[in-house]
Amino acid sequence: MLEVRDLAKIFDGFLAVAGVSFDVPGGSIGAIIGPNGAGKTTLFNLITGHLRPDRGRVVLNGRDVTGIAPHDLCRLGLGRSFQRTNIFPRLTVFENVQTAFLSHRGRGWNLLTRVERLYRDETLGLLQSIGLADRAHEVAGFLSHGGQKQLELGLALALEPKILLLDEPTAGMSAAETRDSIRLIERLARERGLTLLFTEHDMEVVFSIAERITVLHQGRVIAAGAPDEVRRDPGVRRVYLGERH
Amino acid sequence: MIARVPWGLLVFVAALFVPAVGSRYHTFVAGDVVIWALFATSLNLLVGYTGLVSFGHAAYFGVGAYVFGFFCVRLTRIYFAMLTLAFAQIVWAICFKWNEVTGGEQGMPEIPYPDFGFVERWGARVPLLGGWRTSEYYYFVTLVLVAASLFALHRIVGSPFGRILTSIRENAERAEFIGVNVRRYELAAFVLAGAFAGLAGGLFGIFNRGVFPDFAYWTKSSEVLIMTLLGGMGSFYGPSIGALVLILLNQQIVSYTEYWPLVLGTVLVVLLFGFPGGIAGAVGALAGRLFRRLRSA
Numbered sequence: 266m267l268e269v270r271d272l273a274k275i276f277d278g279f280l281a282v283a284g285v286s287f288d289v290p291g292g293s294i295g296a297i298i299g300p301n302g303a304g305k306t307t308l309f310n311l312i313t314g315h316l317r318p319d320r321g322r323v324v325l326n327g328r329d330v331t332g333i334a335p336h337d338l339c340r341l342g343l344g345r346s347f348q349r350t351n352i353f354p355r356l357t358v359f360e361n362v363q364t365a366f367l368s369h370r371g372r373g374w375n376l377l378t379r380v381e382r383l384y385r386d387e388t389l390g391l392l393q394s395i396g397l398a399d400r401a402h403e404v405a406g407f408l409s410h411g412g413q414k415q416l417e418l419g420l421a422l423a424l425e426p427k428i429l430l431l432d433e434p435t436a437g438m439s440a441a442e443t444r445d446s447i448r449l450i451e452r453l454a455r456e457r458g459l460t461l462l463f464t465e466h467d468m469e470v471v472f473s474i475a476e477r478i479t480v481l482h483q484g485r486v487i488a489a490g491a492p493d494e495v496r497r498d499p500g501v502r503r504v505y506l507g508e509r510h
Numbered sequence: 511m512i513a514r515v516p517w518g519l520l521v522f523v524a525a526l527f528v529p530a531v532g533s534r535y536h537t538f539v540a541g542d543v544v545i546w547a548l549f550a551t552s553l554n555l556l557v558g559y560t561g562l563v564s565f566g567h568a569a570y571f572g573v574g575a576y577v578f579g580f581f582c583v584r585l586t587r588i589y590f591a592m593l594t595l596a597f598a599q600i601v602w603a604i605c606f607k608w609n610e611v612t613g614g615e616q617g618m619p620e621i622p623y624p625d626f627g628f629v630e631r632w633g634a635r636v637p638l639l640g641g642w643r644t645s646e647y648y649y650f651v652t653l654v655l656v657a658a659s660l661f662a663l664h665r666i667v668g669s670p671f672g673r674i675l676t677s678i679r680e681n682a683e684r685a686e687f688i689g690v691n692v693r694r695y696e697l698a699a700f701v702l703a704g705a706f707a708g709l710a711g712g713l714f715g716i717f718n719r720g721v722f723p724d725f726a727y728w729t730k731s732s733e734v735l736i737m738t739l740l741g742g743m744g745s746f747y748g749p750s751i752g753a754l755v756l757i758l759l760n761q762q763i764v765s766y767t768e769y770w771p772l773v774l775g776t777v778l779v780v781l782l783f784g785f786p787g788g789i790a791g792a793v794g795a796l797a798g799r800l801f802r803r804l805r806s807a
Contacts, residue, residue: 313687339689351687353680364677365688373674373690374698376666380673420688 266291266428266460267343272311272321281307283484284321289428289477294454294461296471299481300504305464306348308481309432313345314338325428339369344426348433348464350413352420354406358397361405361416363388365423388423394456395419396449411442415449422453429454431463435470443467447474472496517747518664522657529646539761541649543754545714548656550737550749551663552706557735558743559667560675560699623648623716652713659706664746666702675699736774740781742788751789 267289274282282304289295297305310316312323314335323331325341335345353361366384367373392398395415400408405416414434421429434450435443451474454461465471471478471492478495480488488498495501528540626647642650666672674695677685682692733756741752756774763773785792 315683334691335686336689336691339687345687347684351681351684353677353684355680356676360673364673367670367673368677368685368689372670373695375670376672377669379668380670381668383670420684424689 266293266326267312267462268322268324269308269312270322270324272308272318272323274307274311274316275319280484282311282318285481285484285486286321287479287486287489289460289462291427291460292458293476294451294474295463295477295479296475297462297464297479297481298466298468298471299464301466302483303481304484305481306432307484309345309430309464313343313430339424339426342425342427343430344421344424344428345430346414346417346421346432346434348436350410350417352405352413352416354404356405357402358392358405358408358416359388359401362391362419362423365420369424391419391423394453395422410437411439411446414438414446418450418453422457426459428460428462431461433464433466435465435467443470450474518657518660522653525653526650529642529649534643534645537646537649539757541645541652541717543757544649544652544656545710545717546734546737546753546757547750548659548713549707549710550734550741550753551660551746552703552710553734554738554743554746554749555663555667555675555703555706556699557738558748559672560679560696623719624651648716652717655709655713659709660750663706667746671695671698736778740778740788742790742792744787745790745794748788748790755789 269288270286271284272282272286273280273284285304285308287295287297297308299305307316311318311321314330314333314337317332321331322329325338325343328341330338330341330343353364356364363380363384366387367380370384372378372383389398389401392401395418397408397412397415397419400412405413408416418431418434431450435446438446447470450461450463453459463475475492477490478488478492479486480495480498480501482504487504488495488501490498525540525544529537532540623644624647626644674685674690677688677690678692678695686692737752737756738749739752740756741750741754742748759773759777760770764770767773781788787795
């Protein structure tokens with residue numbers, strides 16, 4: 266589904282991502298972990314076209330998509346959510362998701378139809394499945410942090426992605442919110458047959474749902490494999506788990 | 511409830527009666543307001559809806575005026591067709607903006623009004639259609655064209671395209687990641703806003719009976735930006751209200767002091783700090799509060 270080959274990025278002489286390679290097979294749930302500053306978000310930005318890599322390739326479904334613009338990447342079935350919550354704050358919850366439908370289904374250049382009723386059922390249906398149906402007409406910026414994260418997931422899902430990249434989906438959430446949102450993500454991935462790749466700092470979250478884990482340290486992969494293997498890896502224990510305990 | 515009243519239509523009908531009820535001077539001021547209302551609303555498509563601040567909007571206005579001047583001094587009888595053509599000719603006109611064509615610093619004085627003789631001949635027997643001055647016929651034409659343009663802009667703002675523009679204003683990065691080609695939409699917004707500004711400029715060229723380089727000067731851009739801010743860029747009709755208020759204020763104040771810019775600056779500072787939503791925002795908030803109080807009483 267997604268292949269990353271020898272991806273590298275240099276910022277002002279600092280090697281932020283230093284030749285990272287990994288695969289995300291179709292239908293799997295993969296995680297990228299690593300301490301702060303390990304290069305997780307930069308790696309995501311390289312994959313999703315926000316940053317141009319200095320070296321390496323990104324292949325999506327057999328197609329080389331290295332460095333293509335985000336709006337083109339969306340059309341190829343790659344959805345993304347952001348670490349810093351990223352919604353349209355002054356639109357309502359309904360309008361947020363509706364706008365994603367409009368854009369994805371190519372209605373954006375329609376200058377004459379009234380927008381209000383377009384994709385109403387699709388939008389309400391999606392809001393139902395992410396648990397925001399009863400808040401449809403609230404202004405998105407006034408939702409709780411957890412609510413905004415849910416909405417962001419909705420924006421990504423409206424694009425009917427095949428693979429979803431989630432950058433720290435539980436960042437800044439309480440323990441209860443984290444549990445709920447992980448359950449939600451897991452359910453949606455199952456229902457929609459999604460391939461998932463997420464970064465995360467919460468170990469419990471990672472080991473509970475990821476099938477494959479890639480450990481990043483100072484821009485390099487230091488270990489990769491099933492959760493149990495990674496947990497036992499001495500290198501990982503030293504640089505990562507060791508730092509925390 | 512307040513939103514259900516067809517305010518736009520009411521204002522349009524009221525404006526139609528200005529030449530009948532008011533003096534020549536009133537018609538002149540009303541024509542000025544109507545043209546600037548279109549100009550300011552076209553700017554608001556960029557500033558208010560897409561989130562792109564333009565300090566150069568007068569370029570389109572000026573170019574529109576020149577396109578018009580260029581045709582008007584040559585081809586006196588086909589203004590109506592030319593009005594629509596001005597849209598498409600803007601880019602082309604830029605290429606022609608050299609001295610021999612634009613008249614350089616002297617501009618193009620003495621642009622004639624369109625020939626409304628045919629209306630006089632054919633419409634003499636229809637009540638209300640005959641017997642107006644040429645300037646008044648021109649006022650009616652302006653009014654109808656501006657009303658049609660504002661209607662079109664209103665539709666655009668409420669369309670899926672308008673929503674995409676708003677999403678760009680709200681969060682361009684996220685818009686890009688729901689599949690929006692942000693640059694292309696911004697360009698489209700510029701072209702559309704420029705086209706309507708060009709139409710306003712063309713209308714103004716004839717209204718003013720001449721086109722001069724200062725139409726495209728940056729102070730015109732700032733004037734229209736001030737109108738938009740004053741009226742309130744969060745609302746569709748805000749810029750039109752701003753055009754009305756600013757022109758009336760100018761007419762009043764200039765008659766007894768030469769320090770118009772000082773007054774304008776003061777008004778603007780008070781508005782921006784006291785009412786960041788402009789006049790439309792302040793009125794809307796007040797109406798909302800009154801409405802709630804009436805309902806709870």
